[in-house]
Amino acid sequence: MLLQTVEQQLIEQGILADPQSPRGRLLAHAAKLFRNKGYQSTTVRDIAAAVGILSGSIFHHYKNKDAILKAVMLEGIYHSMGQMHAALEQAQGPKGKLRALIACELDSMNGSRGDAMTVVVNEWRFLSDGGQADILSLREEYEQLWISVLEQAFEQELLQCPPSVMRKLLYGAITWTDKWFRPDGELSEAQLIDEILKLAIR
Amino acid sequence: MLLQTVEQQLIEQGILADPQSPRGRLLAHAAKLFRNKGYQSTTVRDIAAAVGILSGSIFHHYKNKDAILKAVMLEGIYHSMGQMHAALEQAQGPKGKLRALIACELDSMNGSRGDAMTVVVNEWRFLSDGGQADILSLREEYEQLWISVLEQAFEQELLQCPPSVMRKLLYGAITWTDKWFRPDGELSEAQLIDEILKLAIR
């Protein structure tokens, strides 16, 4: 609820796009293409064709291709943070909160809206310097959620290694699932969450 | 020594390039550029300029840009496997062997010859289908080294989770170090190896 307010505020501020709007549809298609083909291999024409418009029309919605990438990434991060905030509120204790974060990040990579977040991870270096600078504070805010939970666990001597290192190791392990994990495979999402949690917790 | 024999055989077979030769120098520069700028953002002219030749001359050494990428990857994998074989011979017990593998893979990403192996991980999807097919059996051989060691550890109930899952989680965690770990920072390479080992071993 608070969450939705935040998201809606962002939509009203023009930061995020309404999923029903032309811009929102464009972003969804762009995210999927960026994920599957990579940012550089996706042409503006590809996106336009997926949306059902012509290439020139793209630029009525976004200033340039870089702006599309940035918007996709913002969508991904905002959405993921929204889930994390909500999940943390319901979680109990450091271990429960860590489990919540792992579950959220795993879902943000592999779930129904995983396109945007995988793009954040895998196409980051293709975002222009200016775009990276604009998003960086948001990513730090995102990381801070993790760090604070990890520190709580560390203080209670639950963690295998220091929070800053643990975060990076977990980040690598979790984002890489994008390349191999299939939710409908032998290993269920819940099992995967537990396995990752076991790595982190002693 | 057996190892060096393997590498030399490959050089003689024309699979790997002599680091002193024009081809070897070309490969080293290409690997560094591919790592830093990405494969697609690196132009053939960039590589030629780095080597100190003109763009047309590139194609005397490699048929096309894709062949350069493939050669870089082969260098990376062969070199890494060489290190792993040697380290495994000297390691004692499942835990010692696992530590050896982690150390090797970490070094292959961050060590003095890390360019090639990071390219294998990060630019894989830009290798042509044919190129991927050619390398795939080698990658599987590489993975088999890991799996057999992990299975030994699993049988002795040392492992936190099943070998196939553990391998993928470790792979993500280790390869991601490329993005944040600096050997000359606060955390030493030896410490990082131990932290990762602790994740895997119960």
Add this chain to the structure above:
Amino acid sequence: MLLQTVEQQLIEQGILADPQSPRGRLLAHAAKLFRNKGYQSTTVRDIAAAVGILSGSIFHHYKNKDAILKAVMLEGIYHSMGQMHAALEQAQGPKGKLRALIACELDSMNGSRGDAMTVVVNEWRFLSDGGQADILSLREEYEQLWISVLEQAFEQELLQCPPSVMRKLLYGAITWTDKWFRPDGELSEAQLIDEILKLAIR
């Protein structure tokens, strides 16, 4: 009139280009350049410069250089067949019909739209295999017009030699006029037609 209908249908079907349209102008310039310099010696920039656009713009109209060659050839063949059909309708008897065909083919090589047809003859081998396959049935249809008229003449014992041989000899003799015949020279087009007709008819 029936003729014009055919041509217009083809234009509407997108097979032939409207001479006034950008594509039509492009084709006319390309045909002239291909005739004068040869297909391989004509660069895409040459064509663009002749049309008055930049090289990149060429590819908004045709997928690649090969497609331009194919389109030029289609124009040539369709135009020539149109003239032949119309002329045959008005011609009387085998000899009259043969004269009509000779006149048409001569005009298609040397007349105001001769660029396209000379390209068909002289640049055929530079058309891609796929392009040749696409056009082949049309060329066979074209040849069939000749063969049927020659067979009529042969049955009436007017012909110097069997139709299939006669056709090839005439084809060589007529298409070669492109290299030496000038309509404004001493020898008029009408005289040339008669001379060729005399070769064929006993």
Add this chain to the structure above:
Amino acid sequence: MLLQTVEQQLIEQGILADPQSPRGRLLAHAAKLFRNKGYQSTTVRDIAAAVGILSGSIFHHYKNKDAILKAVMLEGIYHSMGQMHAALEQAQGPKGKLRALIACELDSMNGSRGDAMTVVVNEWRFLSDGGQADILSLREEYEQLWISVLEQAFEQELLQCPPSVMRKLLYGAITWTDKWFRPDGELSEAQLIDEILKLAIR
């Protein structure tokens, strides 16, 4: 004999190459490649590979690619003229001489040494201006052989049309046989000669 003297003189003068010599072998391979693939589509490397040397070595034999083309053409013309001179000496009367010329030209296009002469006809425009100028007088001498025979036939009212026109029509018909005539097909070479002769003679 006189003929061979001429050819040998030319070889000694360095104008023609000894067929056994490296230059001669190079020319034979070049001629075949030029015929089959066209001059522009044949690379210097193609020729070198066919001969069994490396591309750089080509230029020890000929100054540049254009010089190879010129040499191939000279071979073709000299060889053809040699045949014509010999055949004319043995032929009786205008009709016999005309038949001899047709037979020679047909053989020069389709016979065992047809590569060189088809190159003269089909690749002429790719020879540099300087090269064309150098060969032109020889080609005129060649044509003069035809014209003088045709004029004799014309004076005896044997010819269907004036010599200059007849020559060009025959030239087109004969050279085109390269594209369709196969000596081992239904139509024998002797029959084809007769059919062509019938066209010319009333």
Add this chain to the structure above:
DNA sequence: CATGAATGAGGGTTCATTCAT
């Protein structure tokens, strides 16, 4: 807002030719 022709810089690649060995 949508269109789609045009832009123009830049990409990978080819190839005749040179030249030190």
Add this chain to the structure above:
DNA sequence: CATGAATGAACCCTCATTCAT
């Protein structure tokens, strides 16, 4: 004479972006 790495200009084609309609 042969080699083969190097040259460098030119080629076809791509693509993000602009803009008149």
